[in-house]
Amino acid sequence: MIYFDHAATCPMSEKAIDTMTALLKEGYGNPSSQHRLGREAKNALEGARLDVAELFGLSMKNVLFTGSGTEADNIAIMSAYKNRKQSPGHMITTAMEHEAVLKCAEALEKEGVAVTFIAPDKNGVVRAEDILAAVREDTFLVSVMAVNNEVGSLQPLDKIKEGLPESVHFHVDAVQAAGHRPADTYAFADTVAMSGHKFYGPKGVGIFLTRKELEPVIYGGGQERGIRSGTENVPGICAMVEALKEAEARREEDAEHIGHLTSRLREGLAEIDGVTLTVPAADGRITHAMVEGISRDVLLYQLDRRGFALSGGSACQAGAATKSHVLEAMGVDQRNRAPMRLSLGRENTMDEVEAFLNALREIIEGKRS
Numbered sequence: 001m002i003y004f005d006h007a008a009t010c011p012m013s014e015k016a017i018d019t020m021t022a023l024l025k026e027g028y029g030n031p032s033s034q035h036r037l038g039r040e041a042k043n044a045l046e047g048a049r050l051d052v053a054e055l056f057g058l059s060m061k062n063v064l065f066t067g068s069g070t071e072a073d074n075i076a077i078m079s080a081y082k083n084r085k086q087s088p089g090h091m092i093t094t095a096m097e098h099e100a101v102l103k104c105a106e107a108l109e110k111e112g113v114a115v116t117f118i119a120p121d122k123n124g125v126v127r128a129e130d131i132l133a134a135v136r137e138d139t140f141l142v143s144v145m146a147v148n149n150e151v152g153s154l155q156p157l158d159k160i161k162e163g164l165p166e167s168v169h170f171h172v173d174a175v176q177a178a179g180h181r182p183a184d185t186y187a188f189a190d191t192v193a194m195s196g197h198k199f200y201g202p203k204g205v206g207i208f209l210t211r212k213e214l215e216p217v218i219y220g221g222g223q224e225r226g227i228r229s230g231t232e233n234v235p236g237i238c239a240m241v242e243a244l245k246e247a248e249a250r251r252e253e254d255a256e257h258i259g260h261l262t263s264r265l266r267e268g269l270a271e272i273d274g275v276t277l278t279v280p281a282a283d284g285r286i287t288h289a290m291v292e293g294i295s296r297d298v299l300l301y302q303l304d305r306r307g308f309a310l311s312g313g314s315a316c317q318a319g320a321a322t323k324s325h326v327l328e329a330m331g332v333d334q335r336n337r338a339p340m341r342l343s344l345g346r347e348n349t350m351d352e353v354e355a356f357l358n359a360l361r362e363i364i365e366g367k368r369s
Contacts, residue, residue: 002352004310006198007149007176007286007343013200013243020202020239031232032221041234048241052207055248056187064208064224065237069175069195070100072208075217075228076191077104077143080169081113082215084140088112091141092134094126095119095329096150098173100193101143102325114138123279124153124330132163141169146177146186150313150326150341151279152286157186169212178207179247180255180285196240199247200346205236207244254346259284261344261353268357274364278332278339285345291338291360294367299338306359312339 003011012020023044029037031045045065052063066072081089093105095117105115116134120126131142142164144155157172164170172189179199186192192209196202208228220229247254262284269275274292291299296312303310313324323334342356 002308002348002355004308004342004344004348004352004356006345007152007341008311009197009203010200010345011347012197012202012239013246015246016201016239016243019242020235023235023238027234027238031234032223044238045232045234048238051241051245052209055244056183056209058209058211061225062210064210064227065232066193066206066208066224066228067204067230067233069173069193069198069206070098071228072191072193072195072206073098073100073143073171073173074104075208075214076169076171076193076210077101077108077141078217079214079227080141080171080191080212081108081111083169083213084138085167086138086140088114090114090116090136090139091143092116092118092131092139093143094145094155096124096126096148096326097143097145098149098175101145101173105143119329120153122330122332124148124151124326126155128156128159128163131160135164135168139168141171143171143173145173145175147174147181147286148326149176150286150324151288151330152176152343153279157189161188176286179244180251182251183248194244196236196243199243201240201243202236205233205240207240250346255284257346258344258348261348261350262287264350265342265344265353265357268353269360272357272361272364275360278327278330285343287342287344289340289342290332290334291340291364293336294338294364296338296340299340299363302363303356303359306363308356308359310343311341313341 027041029041031042049060049063053060109115118126118130161170170189171191172186174186174192175195175198177186178194190212194207196205214227216226218228223229265287269289276290278288327334
């Protein structure tokens with residue numbers, strides 16, 4: 001199987017697998033326990049926290065571990081809501097965020113919070129001016145993703161941050177950016193959400209950076225500074241951090257390799273009649289295109305039969321019959337067209353790209369015959 005779905009999840013790196021396996025076998029102590037096994041687990045946990053803090057130039061107290069990027073997004077939004085100065089308050093986000101943000105916004109609307117959803121342009125980019133113009137006296141939160149998980153568009157986070165009042169909590173969903181883009185393009189926000197399996201770590205663990213004082217969201221034994229209680233997944237956390245360190249160490253090398261493959265992929269797609277690239281080149285890993293005259297499910301099935309794994313959009317919407325909210329916000333015509341998201345990784349090759357282009361041509365030509 002040729003894997004072109006890294007934006008959904010990455011295969012775990014060997015370093016991450018080795019780290020996780022060793023701790024599953026020998027590091028099974030509860031980090032809150034006082035005996036030797038507990039202390040060893042605690043040392044491993046805090047060592048991982050220190051590594052993350054050093055990667056991002058933060059103090060260890062600014063690094064929390066979560067169960068996912070979704071959980072990190074929820075913590076940021078719901079904590080900001082609890083900390084708001086005026087009730088019911090106002091938040092700003094974009095119309096093309098991940099459901100982890102949009103569902104929180106919808107939940108807060110039911111509590112009386114006014115929510116402004118900023119629409120992107122046709123290339124999937126929101127204007128910083130539109131975000132800043134929407135700020136009100138009672139605005140407590142602005143939440144904008146760094147890299148769109150469906151089409152790969154990059155958002156002007158630095159311009160947004162520069163124009164925001166200090167009183168407004170600025171949250172960034174960096175799930176598709178962490179380990180792939182320079183930290184200084186997203187990690188300056190008040191809170192930042194990341195997910196381990198997007199940069200070759202395990203599923204079920206995430207990283208949450210915070211420069212804000214937060215209110216508890218998950219109550220219990222007081223782990224993770226009392227913000228997110230619950231016994232920590234030490235093997236998963238340590239494996240995730242090893243994967244992140246590796247991703248950061250080889251980020252430029254990977255970006256050059258993947259960028260080279262993506263350039264050829266986009267060039268080849270543009271040459272196929274009936275295929276339209278959705279946005280100009282943005283994030284080097286993600287390419288989105290629309291294929292005329294075929295349904296998404298049929299296209300993905302035909303590609304799967306030929307040994308190619310990719311998606312029709314966000315992994316969280318897989319199997320959903322509804323249209324993509326991202327493409328809808330961008331004004332993309334989705335009638336009788338199949339969306340196709342290809343996200344490449346460090347292990348992919350040029351031969352695989354060429355094989356995919358040939359397979360897609362075969363499917364489209366077969367459909368017309």
